[in-house]
Amino acid sequence: MTRSARRTRRTLQVAGAGAAALLALSACSSSDDSSSSKSDISASASPKMSGTVIVFAAASLKESFTTLGKEFETAHPGTKVTFNFAGSDTLAASITSGAPADVFAAASPKTMAIVTDKGDGVGTPVTFVRNQLEIATLPGNPDKVTSLKDLTRSSLKVVLCDKTVPCGAAAQKALTASKLKLTPVSYEEDVKSALNKVVLKEADAAVVYKTDVHAAGSKVEGVEFPESADAINDYPIVLLKNAPNAVAAKAFIALVQSAEGQKVLSAAGFLKP
Amino acid sequence: MTKLDTSDAAAETLKGGPRRRRVRMTGHGVPLPLLVPALVGLAFLLLPLLALLVRAPWRSLPSQLTSTEVWQALQLSLLSATLATAVCLVLGVPLAWLLARTEFPGRRLVRALVTLPLVLPPVVGGVALLLALGRNGVVGQWLDSWFGITLPFTTTGVVVAEAFVAMPFLVISVEGTLRAADPRYEEAAQTLGASRFTAFRRVTLPLIAPGIAAGSVLAWARALGEFGATITFAGNFPGRTQTMPLAVYLALQNDPEAAIALSLVLLAVSIAVLAGLRDRWMTTS
Amino acid sequence: MTDLITTPDKGLDAHLVVDRGTFRLDVELTAAPGDVVALLGPNGAGKTTALRALAGLARLTDGHLRLDGAELDRTPPESRPVGVVFQDYLLFPHLTALDNVGFGPRCQGATKAESRAIAAEWLERMGLAEHAGVKPRRLSGGQAQRVAVARALATRPRLLLLDEPLAALDARTRLDVRAQLRRHLAEFEAVAVLVTHDPLDAMVLADRLVVIEQGKIVQEGTPADIARHPRTDYIAQLVGLNLYKGSADGHTVTLDTGPVITTTEDLTGEVFVAFPPSAVTLFRDRPTGASARNLWHCEVAGLETHGDQIRVDLTGELPLAADLTTVAAAELDLHQGALVWAAVKATQTHSYPT
Numbered sequence: 054m055t056r057s058a059r060r061t062r063r064t065l066q067v068a069g070a071g072a073a074a075l076l077a078l079s080a081c082s083s084s085d086d087s088s089s090s091k092s093d094i095s096a097s098a099s100p101k102m103s104g105t106v107i108v109f110a111a112a113s114l115k116e117s118f119t120t121l122g123k124e125f126e127t128a129h130p131g132t133k134v135t136f137n138f139a140g141s142d143t144l145a146a147s148i149t150s151g152a153p154a155d156v157f158a159a160a161s162p163k164t165m166a167i168v169t170d171k172g173d174g175v176g177t178p179v180t181f182v183r184n185q186l187e188i189a190t191l192p193g194n195p196d197k198v199t200s201l202k203d204l205t206r207s208s209l210k211v212v213l214c215d216k217t218v219p220c221g222a223a224a225q226k227a228l229t230a231s232k233l234k235l236t237p238v239s240y241e242e243d244v245k246s247a248l249n250k251v252v253l254k255e256a257d258a259a260v261v262y263k264t265d266v267h268a269a270g271s272k273v274e275g276v277e278f279p280e281s282a283d284a285i286n287d288y289p290i291v292l293l294k295n296a297p298n299a300v301a302a303k304a305f306i307a308l309v310q311s312a313e314g315q316k317v318l319s320a321a322g323f324l325k326p
Numbered sequence: 327m328t329k330l331d332t333s334d335a336a337a338e339t340l341k342g343g344p345r346r347r348r349v350r351m352t353g354h355g356v357p358l359p360l361l362v363p364a365l366v367g368l369a370f371l372l373l374p375l376l377a378l379l380v381r382a383p384w385r386s387l388p389s390q391l392t393s394t395e396v397w398q399a400l401q402l403s404l405l406s407a408t409l410a411t412a413v414c415l416v417l418g419v420p421l422a423w424l425l426a427r428t429e430f431p432g433r434r435l436v437r438a439l440v441t442l443p444l445v446l447p448p449v450v451g452g453v454a455l456l457l458a459l460g461r462n463g464v465v466g467q468w469l470d471s472w473f474g475i476t477l478p479f480t481t482t483g484v485v486v487a488e489a490f491v492a493m494p495f496l497v498i499s500v501e502g503t504l505r506a507a508d509p510r511y512e513e514a515a516q517t518l519g520a521s522r523f524t525a526f527r528r529v530t531l532p533l534i535a536p537g538i539a540a541g542s543v544l545a546w547a548r549a550l551g552e553f554g555a556t557i558t559f560a561g562n563f564p565g566r567t568q569t570m571p572l573a574v575y576l577a578l579q580n581d582p583e584a585a586i587a588l589s590l591v592l593l594a595v596s597i598a599v600l601a602g603l604r605d606r607w608m609t610t611s
Numbered sequence: 612m613t614d615l616i617t618t619p620d621k622g623l624d625a626h627l628v629v630d631r632g633t634f635r636l637d638v639e640l641t642a643a644p645g646d647v648v649a650l651l652g653p654n655g656a657g658k659t660t661a662l663r664a665l666a667g668l669a670r671l672t673d674g675h676l677r678l679d680g681a682e683l684d685r686t687p688p689e690s691r692p693v694g695v696v697f698q699d700y701l702l703f704p705h706l707t708a709l710d711n712v713g714f715g716p717r718c719q720g721a722t723k724a725e726s727r728a729i730a731a732e733w734l735e736r737m738g739l740a741e742h743a744g745v746k747p748r749r750l751s752g753g754q755a756q757r758v759a760v761a762r763a764l765a766t767r768p769r770l771l772l773l774d775e776p777l778a779a780l781d782a783r784t785r786l787d788v789r790a791q792l793r794r795h796l797a798e799f800e801a802v803a804v805l806v807t808h809d810p811l812d813a814m815v816l817a818d819r820l821v822v823i824e825q826g827k828i829v830q831e832g833t834p835a836d837i838a839r840h841p842r843t844d845y846i847a848q849l850v851g852l853n854l855y856k857g858s859a860d861g862h863t864v865t866l867d868t869g870p871v872i873t874t875t876e877d878l879t880g881e882v883f884v885a886f887p888p889s890a891v892t893l894f895r896d897r898p899t900g901a902s903a904r905n906l907w908h909c910e911v912a913g914l915e916t917h918g919d920q921i922r923v924d925l926t927g928e929l930p931l932a933a934d935l936t937t938v939a940a941a942e943l944d945l946h947q948g949a950l951v952w953a954a955v956k957a958t959q960t961h962s963y964p965t
Contacts, residue, residue, distance in 0.1 A: 142579035167580070210479065215562065217580045238479035239561025242576065250561070253453075254462040255478050513668055514701040516688040519718035519766060524689075528714075532705040 102301045103131040107153060109144040110136060111160035111219065111288065112243045113184060113261075116268045117321040118158070118309075124317075125308055132301055140218045140243035141165075148173055148293065155302035158290040158309070160184065160244075161219030165289040175296075178289035181310050182323035186223055186281040187263040189251050189273040196257050201227065201278040204258055205235050212247045212256040215240040219286050220247070224260040226284040248273065262286075267322035285324065375593070382590055383583040390587035398565045399573040400591060406481065406569060407549040410488035411496075414545045417489075418496040419538065423526070425497070426504035437501075444494045451490060452558025459486065460559075483560035484567050488549035495548055496541040503537025504530075543600065550596060620680030622646070623770060623802045627664045628673035629657075636660050636826040637674075642802045642819075644769075649817035650806045653845055657826040658806040662772050665804065667691050678802075679769055689718070691770075694763030698775040700755050702747035708734065708758045709743040715766035733761040737791075753784040760795060771796075773805040777812055789815055810849045814838070822846055840963050841885060852885045853931055856965065864962055870929045872955075873904040874962040881965045888922060890959035891933035894952040895943055905955040907931070911945055921945075925953060 106125075110118050115138045122134035137144065137154070141164035148154055149171045157174070158181070159165040165178050190198050196209060204211045213235070214221030221240065228235055238256065241247040248265045250256040252272045266275035290309060296302045308314050315325065356364075383390070390396070425437055443451055459466040459477050469475040477483040507530065515525035531538075553571040560567040562576070570592045578585040622643040629636040636657040642648050650658040663669035665676065667688030676684040683691050694715075702711050713721075713730035721729065734743050737757040747755060756776065763771060776792060777785050793816050796803050807813050813820055814834040821831040822843070830842045841847040847854030857866035859878040865871050872884050898906070909927035916922075921940040923933045931953055935943075943951065 140579070146579050146582075212561070215576055217576060237563070239563050239567065241562065242557070246558075253456055253460065255456060255460050508701075510697070510701055511703060513688075514695070514697060514703075515714070515718075516668070517666055517691075517693060517695040518715040518762065519689050520714075521687075521689050524718060529703055 102129055102304060104298045104301055105133045105135055106155050106298055106301045106305050107135050107137070108156045108158065108305065109148060109152075109154045110138055110156075110158040111141045111144070111164075112138045112245045113160055113220070113264050114138065114158055114288070115245070117264070117318050117323070120317050121305075121308060121314055124313070125305055128308075129301070129304065134305065138245075140214075142167070142217045142219075143242070153295070153297060154293055155296040155298050156290065156305060157293055158288060159219070160288055161222060161286050162289055163222065164219055165291065168293075169291065173294050174291040175294050175299075176292070178291035179306075179310065180287045180326045181290045181314075182288045182318050182326055184262045184264055184286050184288060184323055186220070186227060186260055186278075186284060187266045188258055188276040188278060189248055189261050189266050189269065190258045190276055191251060191254060192271060192274050194274045194276065198258055198276050200276075201231060201280050202233060204260070205233055209257045210255070211235060211237045212239050212241055212250045212259040213237040214244050214247050214260070215242055218243055220244040220260070220262060223284040223286050227260075227278075227280040230283045231280045262322070264322040287326070288323075378586065378589060378593070382586050386583060387587055387590070390584055391591065393584075395564055395568075395573065396588060396591060399568055399570045399588070400595065402481065402484070402565065402568065403550055403570040403592070404595065406484045406488055407546050409485045410492055410549040411542055411546045413485065413489040414493045414496040414549075415538070415542060418493050418541075418545075419500055422497045422500035422504055423530075426501045427509065440497050441494045443491050448491060448552065448554030449558050452487060452555035455487060455490060455555065455559040478559055479561045479563065479567060481560075481566055484556055484569060487555040487559040488552050491552050491555055492545035492549040495544040496538075499541030499544060500534060500537050503534040507533050547596065547600065550592075622679065623804070624675075624677040625665065626674035627661050627676070628671060629660050629664055629669055630672040631660075634660075634826060636664070638821070638823060638826070638828050640665075640804070640821065642804070644801050645799070646819060647796045647799075647803045647805065647817045648819045648821060649813035650804060650821050650823055651810065651813045651849070652808065652823035654808065655825075656823045658808075658823055659774060660826075661823070662695075662774055662804070662806050665770065666693050666695050666772055692766075692768050693770045693772060694766055694768035696756075696759045696763045696771070696773045696776055698778055700747075700759035700779070702750075702755060702758055702762070704747055707744050707746055708739065708750065708754075711747065711758060712762045712765050715762060719766060729765055730761075733765050734758070737761050751784075752780050753788050756780065756788055757791070760792065764795075764799070769801045771799060771801065771803040773803065775807055776805060777809070778807075792816060839885075839961065840883065842883065842965070847885065852887055853891075855884045855929075857882060857884060859962060862957070866929070868929075870907060872960060872962075873957045874960045875957050876962045878962060878964060882962045883965055884960055884962045886955055886960045888932040888934040890955050891931055892954045893923065893933055893935065893939075893943060893945075894954065897952050898954065904957055905960070907953050909951055909953050911947055911949045911951065913947065914940070914945060925951070929953070 108118065108122070115136075118136060118138075122136060125134050126132055141159040141161060144157065145159065145164045145167035148157055148168050157165070157168055159168075162178075165174075168174050169178060188198060188201070188204065190196065196203075198204065198209075203209075213224050216222055216225055239250070241250065244261050244265055247259040248261045248269060251259045252269060263275070263277075266273060290306055292299065292302050292306060309318075319325065421440065425433065425440070446454070456463060456478060458464050459469070461467065461470055461476055461478065466477065469477070477486055511529050511533065512522070512525040515529045516522070520528065551571060552569075553575065556567070556569055557572055562568050562572050570588060574585050574588045574592070577588060623641060625640045627636060627638050627640065634657065638657070638661055640648065640661075650661060652658050660669060664671055667683070667686060671684050674684070675682065678692065702708075703714065706714065709727060709730045712733050713726035716726035716729045717723065731740070731743060734740050737760070739754060739757055739761070742750060742754060742758075747758070750758065756779070760776075777789055780788055789812060796816055805813075805816060817834065819831065820834055820837050822829050822837065822845075824843060824845055830837055830846060837846060838850045841850055841852055841854050844854060855866050855868075855872070857864040857872070859874075859880060859882040861877055861879070862873055862875070863871055864874055864882055864884050866884070874884060897908075907928040909925040909929065909931065911923055912926045913924035914921055915924070917934065919937075920934045921937055923935060923940070923945060925931045925933060933953060935945075943949075945951070
């Protein structure tokens, strides 16, 4: 029976998990089995595998990865895929503090580097998709937002991701490139929180990913802007060094990179790697 | 029972159960079944704090502390927590009086509802506040259209969120004290010419002052540490809505040393305030 | 001194009716300025209810309450010119004695300085000037009582109510405080009503007694009146008399229960007969040729020390209480169950119409 990830984006829960991990696990990492990972492109032909695969993934991957998780469980009966969706920076911090996980999919190379610099990744991370920014406005776009510049209007309540989050870093990059000064009303700690402020109609607009606008459906209206092309985020994925279930983890990564995986991701609005 | 009997009995106890009697008599022998868990409990509470102090980046601390963001966050935290406590006092003391001194149908239900913020996960509380007082909220939309008042993303919003989570502490503490206070003093005041409100102001309030003080301290501490409701309702913007807990959390993601520095500052300030109020807090009469 | 008919608008004129379902208080009280009235009665009689109704702390179900001509039954307690001394004083613990006494004047509009001056005067009058700055928990019982009285008097009430004013004091302090209170009440120019279950307090402090039992007045009059002519068992016990009810025909009174008593008074109709326990003489064997016409065969039900005497509780033909010296009791070899003869001289009985 599939059990979809119950972890919400509740930051407290994630922080709590990180803190609990700090206390529970010892600082010194145990030695891993250094079997080199052969990235298996085909998602079919699966050797007997079972157990749980724990995937830490950027919040923007929520809908697509959940779908892929279900496909994985169907293809490999006896397995279960559990997800932890949050801001990539938060996840990276948890992993380096020792949170148990098999796979890490980040929304930017910078946040991935937090993990690989500490030596917690196996091999080189592979970029599997790219994501582009898009403006999310209230349904019907009542404020008639057509460009990034429109967001600088003082009458608008705009929400951005915090600079430490990949989405926020990309937004800053786009703003700097277009020499715009935007003062938001809030810097949210992950992209879903930012999107939610618009969904709840508290904010007039937010700079989020295309995939988030897609996922929100009719709850928001998306406005593309050309400057986003200069701030596309590469999404790397990596097998983690202390993965409890490396075999199944590798298979999941393979699924993500496969044609089937890419189909699901493209449908959600991601760009090809 | 004659006098002789009782002294015999006492002598027997002394002879028969010397160990037990000795422990009770000396007074500073704490029974082991109590001492051991107590020490473990103390260690449990102090260990994380000690770890914080031990692993603190003492060398880089001065440079960390000179950043404006740190002082902005601290100032905001102290200000909002104090204002939130003030709100709790103004609204909570009368509410406690209502619950303790009046009879009305459904009083038990109301009391249960008052403690709801205690069990509500703070983020859920934040969302609920948005649904109530946000731009499109049940009440918020009228605030917006009639008075032009918006609460989310403002410092006032921070105060509101903190007051929401801290209020139950104050109400429960004051209600308990009010119940224990003798209502006949108010009657006596009335016979001397005091109206019910004057009697409350000049007789009841001074009598329940210790309970109010204790409740205020708890509320202030709770408000200071609040995170989930604040970030959800008021958002995160340096200087305006970024309180210390928010600053610490965000710093933790990419600069743990800064996070520790911030935590130490918060810790130091909190200890200073709480220790300063220690006497008021500990004594009950 | 006081003439209720010519000055009807001064003093207390109350008909207190408080219905609590299981209990109903229905008493009429009138008093002129300067009177001290004691409400006497057993526990649960309704005395405290009456007091609270006068103070405004309990609402009247019916009746009226007029003080100096003004209708007060709808007035809240803070607007009534009534002062109360509570049984356990209820001095405000957070205020000094001075500020406690000054509380009333402050509520009446005096400034802090003015009220303190008034309070200082009152404490001086009570002999407590040097305790002015002391908090109530440091005062002795007697001192606290006096502060409580001063606090009530400082508002210049037209009706002073005292609820068991001496109950919380030990026997020694009680003597002194009772004497002092008597002086203060004598000086008090308005109406004072005190509630007590102690007959001695009532008799010393009050001009008039009103005895309440089960929410109704059963007797009122001067202390002397009531002591000599008790109308209920409770009162009789209180004043220490044997009391009986019967039908008189000349000098003979036939009691409702059967026995006959010979009295000196010549009456007809329903009467009370009373005589003190000290008027009873006990014999082991039936006396012959005695002048006492009143002779009954009784059995000892109980023995109790009463001061330096023995009080014998007798049942039988006529239930009685008799007082004997310890020597006499010993000589008669009295013990529970002993059979004796009890005699009372007619001259020592007292009968009066109901």
